[in-house]
Amino acid sequence: MAQAAHGDADAFAALVRRYEKPLYQYLRRMLGSRTDAEDVFQETFLRVHQHAGRFRRGEPFRPWVYKIATNLCRDQLRKRRWHPQVSLDAPTGADADGPLPLERVTNGHAGPDQAARKSEALVRLKEALAELPEKHRAVFLMARYDEMPYEEIARSLQVPVGTVKSRMNKAVHFLMQAVQDIWP
DSSP, X not given: OHHHHTTOHHHHHHHHHHHHHHHHHHHHHHHSOHHHHHHHHHHHHHHHHHTGGGSOTTSOHHHHHHHHHHHHXXXXXXXXXXXXXXXXXXXXXXXXXXXXXXXXXXXXXXXXXXXXXXXXXXXXXXXXXXXXXXXXXXXXXXXXISOOOHHHHHHHHTSOHHHHHHHHHHHHHHHHHHTTTTOO
């Protein structure tokens, strides 16, 4: 990031490539829309470029870029609440953006009943994830999907580590409640 802040286009491109997949996936899960995730991803790196001088040398880059992305997600979600839009071309139903990966749901020998439960659980988890308050969803996604340590999440969101742990606990409890009748 220090090189990118001094105008090194190759260094900036390397940052974009390095964070392209994990940050985009985080944004897609936060926003529930590929189109919105693409827009926010681009806006995130536009802000990184515009505010490169504000980056504190010696600090890790990932919490800083996730903080920018999370703030842009909040803005986007807030905007949606006030100006809801429905696309006539968008797929509907449970797999509009594809199911969230749920690892180790079966032992590899799934019967029809297990496959149906898995499918229903994926739908419910996706819906429950979308219902989580933004602050809990952000913590859950950063921890579980981006494998960020709690300390790094705390820096990204500018909250104490204890708050991150509390939000994570509430998120996991909420998501488990969503599938408790499928997998008690």
